Amino acid sequence: MDWSKAKTILIVAFIITNLLLVYVLIGEYHIDEPTLKKEFINEVIELLKEKDIGVATEMPMEIPRLNSMIVExxxxxxxxxxxxxxxxxxxxxxxxxxxxxxxxxxxxxxxxxxxxxxxxxxxxxxxxxxxxxxxxxxxxxxxxxxxxxxxxxxxxxxxxxxxxxxxxxxxxxxxxxxxxxxxxxxxxxxxxxxxxxxxxLKEKDLADVEIYISTAPKSILALLGMQQVYGKTITDISLCYYFEPEKHDYLEKPTEAKQGKAVPAWRIQFDDGYKIFIDEY
The missing domain is CATH 3.30.310.160 (YycH protein, domain 2)
Structure with a gap:
């Protein structure tokens, strides 16, 4: 028996098996994410309607992730x-x-x-x-x-x-x-x-590691407690890089900040141009 050839075949088979396993796990993660299921999304939309918040855009269905970004x-x-x-x-x-x-x-x-x-x-x-x-x-x-x-x-x-x-x-x-x-x-x-x-803002650098945040259907539930958006209609839901100087503890004078870290967040825009940013993890 050609052990060298057999060894090569086993290594290739092992790599293929691992790739298939990763594919299956990722696929199952997406399918089983409860907040991306149709039933959950419909419930969210109905709860928003009770607060007179309309949804006139597609709901993002991805597992949201972005690198953090240093901006100035x-x-x-x-x-x-x-x-x-x-x-x-x-x-x-x-x-x-x-x-x-x-x-x-x-x-x-x-x-x-x-x-x-x-x-x-x-x-x-x-x-x-x-x-x-x-x-x-x-x-x-x-x-x-x-x-x-x-x-x-x-x-x-x-x-x-x-x-x-x-x-x-x-x-x-x-x-x-x-x-x-x-x-x-x-x-x-x-x-x-x-x-x-x-x-x-201008981008300076991106971090190497991606940050995951809550899905869009789960995140926009936070709107239920925001009276300022009652009576408005959501026209866009987009993942964004979000920099808010006031949220950085290391900035004693946020109005004088020159740079800082922008993190992944959901950008919710309404029909009158008003925007809300939700960065739940």
Missing amino acids: YENVNIQRLNLNYFNNKGIIEQSSEGLSKVVRGGESFLLINNRSIIYENSIDDKIYSDLDEDKAIELAEEFIKKGKFNTDDMKLSFIKEDKGTFYIEYSKIYEDVYVEKAFTNFQIDKRGVKRFERSW
Whole structure:
């Protein structure tokens, strides 16, 4: 008998057996997860209905997992805003530490801790009489490009018109996964951009180990105790990277945080743009 050949066959058979065992175990784990069964999901939807919470989106059916991510805030300075938007013709006011402002006519930028931007336009001239959704998006994107912000990691995640004003939100994505809380928000009416707010995050590093969290049907049960979402309808349930400075004990002054750890969480968005983040493990 060729023992060398037989030994090779046994090793290959052992590897195949182990691979099949792993496949079966993973398959059984998915099938037997009780919170992903149709009966459980239907019960969750009925409980939400009792609180007047509608569900107008598909329920994610995966076992949720993501690596944690180290993120840092996008750094902005008032001189850059003055150059890009006012051609260096604005008047800069350094009112206090961490707070600066640049003004030109009826327009102004307020910069907080070099990371949070608020633009306001008080000019009453009606420039865009034919304003519609497409035009509002066009104006928003032109405004972003004028500031020379990177648009590769931005996704239009919400738009709504109310009494002639379009409310638009862009969210940050990393490889098609939302990164929260990062936002670029607009209010646009016939004068153009009426208000602009931006606080953005940049990814620095990913951890090697994946973190598992509770399934979507189980996690959204937490909404039953949140009165602020009663009467709303869920329009999107997505897994995201979630950074909340206030939840990090090592940050004594979360409003001044420059970076931190973003962890897996469920991002629940409602029909009015309101969002809830649930990071149960």
